[in-house]
Amino acid sequence: MPPVLTLASGSATRRQMLEAAGLEIAVAAARVDEESVKAALLAEGATPRDVADALAEMKAVKVAAKTGGLVLGADQVLEAGGALISKPENPAEAVTQILGLSGQTHRLLSAAVLVRDGAPVWRHVGVARLTMRTLSPGFVEAYVARTWDEIRHSVGGYQIEAEGIRLMARIEGDHFTILGLPLLELLNYLVISGEIEG
Amino acid sequence: MPPVLTLASGSATRRQMLEAAGLEIAVAAARVDEESVKAALLAEGATPRDVADALAEMKAVKVAAKTGGLVLGADQVLEAGGALISKPENPAEAVTQILGLSGQTHRLLSAAVLVRDGAPVWRHVGVARLTMRTLSPGFVEAYVARTWDEIRHSVGGYQIEAEGIRLMARIEGDHFTILGLPLLELLNYLVISGEIEG
Numbered sequence: 477m478p479p480v481l482t483l484a485s486g487s488a489t490r491r492q493m494l495e496a497a498g499l500e501i502a503v504a505a506a507r508v509d510e511e512s513v514k515a516a517l518l519a520e521g522a523t524p525r526d527v528a529d530a531l532a533e534m535k536a537v538k539v540a541a542k543t544g545g546l547v548l549g550a551d552q553v554l555e556a557g558g559a560l561i562s563k564p565e566n567p568a569e570a571v572t573q574i575l576g577l578s579g580q581t582h583r584l585l586s587a588a589v590l591v592r593d594g595a596p597v598w599r600h601v602g603v604a605r606l607t608m609r610t611l612s613p614g615f616v617e618a619y620v621a622r623t624w625d626e627i628r629h630s631v632g633g634y635q636i637e638a639e640g641i642r643l644m645a646r647i648e649g650d651h652f653t654i655l656g657l658p659l660l661e662l663l664n665y666l667v668i669s670g671e672i673e674g
Numbered sequence: 675m676p677p678v679l680t681l682a683s684g685s686a687t688r689r690q691m692l693e694a695a696g697l698e699i700a701v702a703a704a705r706v707d708e709e710s711v712k713a714a715l716l717a718e719g720a721t722p723r724d725v726a727d728a729l730a731e732m733k734a735v736k737v738a739a740k741t742g743g744l745v746l747g748a749d750q751v752l753e754a755g756g757a758l759i760s761k762p763e764n765p766a767e768a769v770t771q772i773l774g775l776s777g778q779t780h781r782l783l784s785a786a787v788l789v790r791d792g793a794p795v796w797r798h799v800g801v802a803r804l805t806m807r808t809l810s811p812g813f814v815e816a817y818v819a820r821t822w823d824e825i826r827h828s829v830g831g832y833q834i835e836a837e838g839i840r841l842m843a844r845i846e847g848d849h850f851t852i853l854g855l856p857l858l859e860l861l862n863y864l865v866i867s868g869e870i871e872g
Contacts, residue, residue, distance in 0.1 A: 498837040609862070615871060622696075639696040641850075642861060642872070651849030652839075663840060664807070673813060674840065 480671055481546040484539035490550055490657045497663060499672065504543055506535035524555040525601055528587035536591040546671065549589045552656045554631045556582040563631055570620045570633035574643065577632065579610040584631065586653045588662055598665045602658030604649025611643060678869055679744040682737035688748055688855045695861060697870065702741055704733035722753040723799055726785035734789040744869065745789045750854045752829045754780040761829055768818045768831035772841065777808040782829065784851045786860055796863045800856030802847025809841060
């Protein structure tokens, strides 16, 4: 079977989510300077939600220009106290970020945009709220030291599907959104639009 | 490190959830005639929630009598329209069950009981609500034929972490509860009671 869509993301987690759901997909990571785009959008007063949505669209449009067909772009951001928190660049930054989120509620926003023939045909931003336990610096330092290789590509410095669950007191919202893609909404669109069987 | 607890369940999914969270566990599946116990409890007027909770405790107590220490029992039931739906025994039954749930909302209840020195010290029943899309018989028959080896041990005849997501229109509630164990609540108890670091 030909692929249903091209995933414009290098994220192994997103690829696994789509493949686990039984979709045939192609993958073509988009080269977008995310940090520059993010900084420019925030300087213009964009909200974290706007940033995630714009980056998802940008990635999809960029890949679609090469591949054609149906292309899925995705982006996830973390918002705490109205501010956007970026991926940690090193273990020390991860420790600082997690201690900043400790005892607090933050939001993960996962945007997805489907592009066909260069134009967006569907978009959705999933939102989940996570509350961390009050964590001791020693615990967080040991956690980051143990898991850095896995968490370095994760918004917020944790993977909920691994030891990151140990940081949480409460989780509200869709698991797939937390993993980085609002899968259920995407699948429902693909069924309704006749792209996949349902 | 010695195991934190013994999991009184042969479920690979529950084992993987606990290990992914970084817990050292032992495993000792409990031999309980679940169907007989379930039938007896329902005949006495027990609710699906009572059944899941009683089976989780029974498994934990049975294993604890042999192993000692902290033992975790778990059970999951599916409730639709007030009735308890059991695991399908064959593909035809799975098709019938899924078509019965099609277009409807059902609940998954995941009970967990921790036993120490033969007595329960903690218990929780997590509840999630799932709404299936309106599915065609042909789609469901093909789905069951394709996935029977994976879904045969799953309450409801689906695995949300695999192609089962394709059956759903809406999911409300905790992902770990859907997988069969209220992991977050369990971990929080283990931290508060000093069994694991936090």
